[in-house]
Amino acid sequence: MKEILVIxxxxxxxxxxxxxxxxSKARQLAEGMDGKIGVALLGHxxxxxxxxxxxxxxQVFLIEDPRLEVYNAETYQRVLTxxxxxxxxxxxxxxxxxxxxxxxxxxxxxxxxxxxxxxxxIDLSGETFSLxxxxxxxxxxxxVSFSKNGPYMxxxxxxxxxVMEKDSISGEVxxxxxxxxxxxxxxxxxxxxxxxxxxxxxxQADILVSVGRGIKEADNIPxxxxxxxxxxxxxxxxxxxVDKKWLPKERxxxxxxxxxxxxxxIAIGISGAFQHxxxxxxxxxxIAINKDPKAPIFSVATYGIVADLxxxxxxxxxxxxxxxxx
Amino acid sequence: xxxxVCIKRVPETADADVSxxxxxxxxxxxxxxxxxxEWDSYAIEEAIRLKEKMGGTVTVLSIGGEDSNxxxxxxxxxxxxEAMRLTDPAFDGSDGLARAKILAEAIRKIPYDLILTGxxxxxxxxGQVGAALAExxxxxxxxxxxxxxxxxxxxxxxxxxxxxxxEVCEMDLxxxxxxxxxxxxxxxxxxxxxxxxxxxxxxxLNASDLSLKAEEVGFAGSDxxxxxxxxxxxxxxxxxxxxxxxxxxxxxxEILKDKGGLA
Ligand SMILES: Cc1cc2nc3c(=O)[nH]c(=O)nc-3n(C[C@H](O)[C@H](O)[C@H](O)COP(=O)(O)OP(=O)(O)OC[C@H]3O[C@@H](n4cnc5c(N)ncnc54)[C@H](O)[C@@H]3O)c2cc1C
Ligand SMILES: Nc1ncnc2c1ncn2[C@@H]1O[C@H](COP(=O)(O)O)[C@@H](O)[C@H]1O
Numbered sequence: 001m002k003e004i005l006v007i008x009x010x011x012x013x014x015x016x017x018x019x020x021x022x023x024s025k026a027r028q029l030a031e032g033m034d035g036k037i038g039v040a041l042l043g044h045x046x047x048x049x050x051x052x053x054x055x056x057x058x059q060v061f062l063i064e065d066p067r068l069e070v071y072n073a074e075t076y077q078r079v080l081t082x083x084x085x086x087x088x089x090x091x092x093x094x095x096x097x098x099x100x101x102x103x104x105x106x107x108x109x110x111x112x113x114x115x116x117x118x119x120x121x122i123d124l125s126g127e128t129f130s131l132x133x134x135x136x137x138x139x140x141x142x143x144v145s146f147s148k149n150g151p152y153m154x155x156x157x158x159x160x161x162x163v164m165e166k167d168s169i170s171g172e173v174x175x176x177x178x179x180x181x182x183x184x185x186x187x188x189x190x191x192x193x194x195x196x197x198x199x200x201x202x203x204q205a206d207i208l209v210s211v212g213r214g215i216k217e218a219d220n221i222p223x224x225x226x227x228x229x230x231x232x233x234x235x236x237x238x239x240x241x242v243d244k245k246w247l248p249k250e251r252x253x254x255x256x257x258x259x260x261x262x263x264x265x266i267a268i269g270i271s272g273a274f275q276h277x278x279x280x281x282x283x284x285x286x287i288a289i290n291k292d293p294k295a296p297i298f299s300v301a302t303y304g305i306v307a308d309l310x311x312x313x314x315x316x317x318x319x320x321x322x323x324x325x326x
Numbered sequence: 327x328x329x330x331v332c333i334k335r336v337p338e339t340a341d342a343d344v345s346x347x348x349x350x351x352x353x354x355x356x357x358x359x360x361x362x363x364e365w366d367s368y369a370i371e372e373a374i375r376l377k378e379k380m381g382g383t384v385t386v387l388s389i390g391g392e393d394s395n396x397x398x399x400x401x402x403x404x405x406x407x408e409a410m411r412l413t414d415p416a417f418d419g420s421d422g423l424a425r426a427k428i429l430a431e432a433i434r435k436i437p438y439d440l441i442l443t444g445x446x447x448x449x450x451x452x453g454q455v456g457a458a459l460a461e462x463x464x465x466x467x468x469x470x471x472x473x474x475x476x477x478x479x480x481x482x483x484x485x486x487x488x489x490x491x492x493e494v495c496e497m498d499l500x501x502x503x504x505x506x507x508x509x510x511x512x513x514x515x516x517x518x519x520x521x522x523x524x525x526x527x528x529x530x531l532n533a534s535d536l537s538l539k540a541e542e543v544g545f546a547g548s549d550x551x552x553x554x555x556x557x558x559x560x561x562x563x564x565x566x567x568x569x570x571x572x573x574x575x576x577x578x579x580e581i582l583k584d585k586g587g588l589a
Contacts, residue, residue: 011487072495073457074466096453098487101445102469105454106461109423114549117422117452135450135555136339140346140353142450143553147545186466187497190482195490207586213340231582243508255488264586271340285585287578288564294344296558303581304564305574312571319575320582324589 002035005089007080008053009099010041011071012192015049018095018158023056025161026093029124037169038087042079044069055168061087065178070189073103075180080107082179089151091129096155108153114146115153120160129154137273138296158255159278198250200234207233208262210253210280213240214269214290214309221246223310224268227317230324236260238270254279269309272297289313327382327476329373330436331406332429332443332455333366335390335397339448350554362397365444369505371512373442374405376476383407385436389417389428395528402526403519404512414532416540421548422454428543429455430462431536440481441502445470456504467502468495472509 004026009016019039026037039057041050044066053060063079080103084092094100096118108115121132129152133142146152202208209228215221221241228235235251242252253260254276265283269290270276277300280286288301291308298304305312337358347354362370373384384406388394391413398409412428420428433441441463443456453469460467472492473484482496486506533543541547567574582588 011491016488070493073468098470098485101453102457102467102485105422105426105457106467109426109458109461115423115454116550117454130553131550133451134558136337136344136353137448137451138558139339139344140555141558142555144550145553146549147551148549186501187468187495190494190496192487193484193492193494207582207588231586231588233586239507245511249490252490256486257490259489262586264582285581286564287581292341292343294557298564298566299558299560301564303577304566305578306566307571307574312574315571316575316578319572320579323576323579 002033002090003038003087004030004035005084005087005092006037006039006057007092007094007100008039008041008049009095009097010043010046010049013046013049015052016095016097017163018097018156020056020163021158021161022093022095022156023053024163024166025122025156027056027164027166029091029122032124035090037171038089040080040083042068042076050173054171054173056171058169058171060171060173061176062173063176063178065180067180068178071099072185072187072189073106074185074187076103077107077110078179081110083176084111084151091151092153094153094155096157100155104153104155111153113151113153114148115155116144116146117155118157119154120157122154122156134274137271139271139294157274159274159281196249198248200250202234202236202251202253203258203260205234205260206263207231207266208236208253208260208264208283209233209266209268210236210238210270211241211247211268212238212270215241215246218244218246220310223313227313230317230321233264233266238276267297267301268313270297271295272300327376327380328437328439329376329382329384330433330438330441331366331370331373331384331386331401332441332459333370333386333388333397333401334363334444334447334449335360335388335394336363336447336449344557346555346557351552352555360393360396362400363444363447365446365448365505365507367512368507368509369442369444370401370404370406371510372474372505374513375510376440377405380476382439385410387412387429387432389413389420389425398528399520399523399526400515402523403515409526409528411528411530412532412536413530414543416533416538416544419545419548420543421550422450422452423458423549424543424547426455426458426462427547428536428538429459431538432531433459433463439499440476441500443502443504445504445506456502460502463502465500465502466497467504468497469504470506471503472506474503474509
């Protein structure tokens, strides 16, 4: 029977959402091909996570080792090489996350396995995969296939596959021996550094006014800030604005910044790359201002304004100020 | 310190009206501006800063046609010492893995202590080449680097994880690091600066120079095949607010009162 192997992602004793998303997709694929779902869980002191996974997989392969306390590309590669060679899964699923981006490409080379990264769609007909990826920051979609025979490896985008409610599988937990030894590693984990807590907490705001690279220069930021003030909103931003040091990191929305759920989110000059959208799609109402009618942000926005922000924002500010006075 | 940086020239699409070309396998690139991949501009800047601090040389590599000279020259103007372009009709259609193979063969021929790539390319966004390259060369790697410090035969790095969390690790050299945006502020290059390096030689290497067989690269040497590209379905999409800016402002005000609790 064919097996789909999901590599569980967890950090600091908590399972990451992408794991459940991959298991949900694996379930759907397995049902279509009469296959089984296995999940590899590498870590230390994580028996309760293994228990949690039983409902979603036929077999939970638990590899316990103090050397797996934290993720490391090298230890993961050694453990997964052994597991994959032994299990011969037809498909291995890994998150396209800070963790998966780090170990999947090298593991695939090591195992000589075809790899498709950052997929948002996985369709299988017979033995042939048709995968959906995005190009050019989400402005274009692509259908890709494998040109070699399997087994295959696919990394999946976080949030791309919904978690479906299904009956529990009540699979078994199988302890797998760890192949690791104390032999030296060329890469060594030292410590985590937590995000610095800044002055403002953008996650608490009811109205967020978020500015992106479309603002062009640091000198133009005050214009957006004034608009935010005029509507009682808090200023937030996309990543390039932080990279360029125009606003501090604590204001950044997205996968590597904050996840926000304001009542109203106004995106100004933001294209809507998935790493940004992942941080704001839980917002109640989204208003996007962008001069490009094809900007991906419009597919997640409730309301769209196709306009030059430099013309639009000052008018919004003045007019709303005036109306609020009345 | 021998530093190598892999760079790619990509079309600038964020502000552009993108359409699909006749082949159905790519976007129509006529009329688009091209530039150095955003992530690579941070990688080259980081390499030059290391060289300025510790001495050594910076070599930039790019797989691509003659157009790529423009981006290689930009790197030379920023302060790189040497540029090499890897080019061959056999390289056409290379996926992330095949590109990593080409880069690996070129790098094997030169001395290196640290190799920097971008985290991902803006165009096809595989996020794959750097880590694959490290495995092909048999050296350690770390991705998503936001800070690095070279110590004796070692490099200490900060890796960006989700939600603002970072991981610090150290690695033995030589190693591959994939650089994340924001690690530094890439220097500006003036037209004068580019002119100064206009005559500088850019070496080219083809498949046979790299001892690569045709079946190892290009379409034949790739594991994934692009079937088609298309504009993403917009789904329900946004309700577009139309009218004069003042009229739109009235609508936005209503939405803010209704949904945002604006008084
Ligand atoms: C691992 C990783 C993590 C990441 N984490 C994050 C994250 O947490 N948050 C995040 O935001 N990004 C993140 N990114 C980056 C992300 O991929 C995009 O590069 C980024 O979101 C783009 O920001 P932007 O939309 O502001 O800029 P661009 O994509 O450059 O878009 C600018 C937009 O402004 C519009 N515009 C330009 N001029 C005007 C004008 N005059 N009027 C109106 N509109 C105009 C353009 O049409 C365009 O749509 C991450 C990337 C990686 C690889
Ligand atoms: N054609 C190329 N030439 C040189 N380096 C490349 C090329 N394509 C990708 N790279 C490098 O690999 C990184 C990641 O690209 P990718 O894996 O394609 O998303 C880029 O930031 C570059 O550093």
